[in-house]
Amino acid sequence: xxxxxxxxxxxxxxxxxxxPMKIAVAxxxxxxxxxxxxxxxxxxxxxxxxxxxxxLVKAFNGRNISAEGQKIMNIEACEYRNAFLKYKPDIAVVxxxxxxxxxxxxxxxxxxxxxxxxxxxxxxxxxxxxxAEKKGMIGLAPTTVLxxxxxxxxxxxxxxxxxxxxxxxxxxxxxxPGDHIRLDxxxxxxxxxxxxxxxxxxxxxxxxxxxxxxRMEVIRTTKNSNLLMSDYGHHPTEIIATL
Numbered sequence: 001x002x003x004x005x006x007x008x009x010x011x012x013x014x015x016x017x018x019x020p021m022k023i024a025v026a027x028x029x030x031x032x033x034x035x036x037x038x039x040x041x042x043x044x045x046x047x048x049x050x051x052x053x054x055x056l057v058k059a060f061n062g063r064n065i066s067a068e069g070q071k072i073m074n075i076e077a078c079e080y081r082n083a084f085l086k087y088k089p090d091i092a093v094v095x096x097x098x099x100x101x102x103x104x105x106x107x108x109x110x111x112x113x114x115x116x117x118x119x120x121x122x123x124x125x126x127x128x129x130x131x132a133e134k135k136g137m138i139g140l141a142p143t144t145v146l147x148x149x150x151x152x153x154x155x156x157x158x159x160x161x162x163x164x165x166x167x168x169x170x171x172x173x174x175x176x177p178g179d180h181i182r183l184d185x186x187x188x189x190x191x192x193x194x195x196x197x198x199x200x201x202x203x204x205x206x207x208x209x210x211x212x213x214x215r216m217e218v219i220r221t222t223k224n225s226n227l228l229m230s231d232y233g234h235h236p237t238e239i240i241a242t243l
Contacts, residue, residue, distance in 0.1 A: 009083035012052065012075060016087055019050070019073035023191060024087045026077040026118060027095030029238050030184045034095055035076040036212045037188035039066055041205035042074060045197050049074055055232075056213035072195065077118075079111075080104060084118050090160075091194060092122030093187050097135045098237050116140055124159040126190055128183060145190060152190045160194055167193070172207035176216055180241040185209075216242065 006014070016022055025035040035053040042049030043059045048069025051060070054076040060066040077084035077092075080101045097115050105111040112135060119125045119140035127137055129146040138144050143159040145152055153166045174185055185206050192202035211217060214232040221227055233242045 007083075009078075009086040013086040016073055016075060016089075019070065021072045021091075021195065022087070022089045023072065023074040023091045023093065024077040024084065024089035024122075025053075025075070025093040025095070026079055026084050026115070027093075028079075028098035028100045029233075029235065029241070030095035030180060031076050031078075031093075032232075033181060033212065033215050034093060034184040034188050035074060036215075037185060037206060037209055038074045038093075038191050040209050041188070041192055041197065041202050042066075042072060043068060044205040045201050047072060047195070047197060052076065054078070055215055058210050058212065062213075079114055079118070082114055085114070085121065088121045090123045091126060091191060092119060092124070092141065093126045093191060094119065094131075094137065095184060095187060096128070096131050097137075098235070100235055112136075124194065126187055126194070128187070129153070145194065147186050147190050149186065152193070160196065162194060169193070169199070170203075172203050174207060175209060176211040178216055178241065181216065 025031045032053055032055040036055055036057045039051030039053055039057060040059040043066055048071035051066045051074045053064050056062050056064055077087050081104055099108040099111045119137055122141045124143040125141035126145045129148045132138050132146055142157045144155045151166050151168050154162055154164045171185060171189060189206060214230045217230045219228040219230055231242045233239050
């Protein structure tokens with residue numbers, strides 16, 4: 001009798017690589033929300049998707065896991081201790097690269113280098129245009145998709161039948177406030193289009209996305225009409241964005 005002991009990233013990678021379409025969402029900030037948004041529209045559109053994310057999602061009955069099919073797997077990929085390098089995604093979403101976990105990476109350069117390696121493991125890299133340009137991420141994957149407020153541009157090779165070029169879109173008003181939440185939604189929406197999901201149904205799902213646990217979560221309104229919120233943000237950039 002042999003017992004094999006795996007770390008969480010190793011065990012998740014074993015499952016992840018059995019799926020025909022694999023999505024990994026990484027980044028210093030916003031990866032839980034972005035992966036939760038993707039998981040929510042996979043659920044709403046009955047896209048035969050399985051999601052494992054880092055927050056509790058209302059569409060998943062308050063859990064962080066939804067197993068609804070074997071066609072697509074969508075995971076949150078944490079960079080700490082280079083865990084995200086265990087995954088070889090078809091679509092890698094990188095929300096942003098803001099130095100973090102310096103107890104492990106030691107320097108900002110080492111942190112950025114890890115994301116460069118992660119991008120090279122993917123078939124398609126999806127990032128916000130300005131962030132991808134600043135961090136030297138363009139061209140590391142065979143296909144790079146650059147996302148701005150009203151257009152996404154596919155560069156390099158065609159991916160999943162989508163040819164290089166510029167594609168316009170409009171995003172609906174969201175229930176959850178915050179410019180940073182809207183950036184997450186832009187990335188999530190573009191993923192829906194790379195998967196050939198119905199555009200209007202994907203937008204409707206994002207418009208109705210109710211938020212998730214400890215991400216700009218409104219707990220209650222006080223008797224003096226002040227909002228009591230719970231938010232996981234602890235990095236200075238996250239605190240500033242939430243405030």
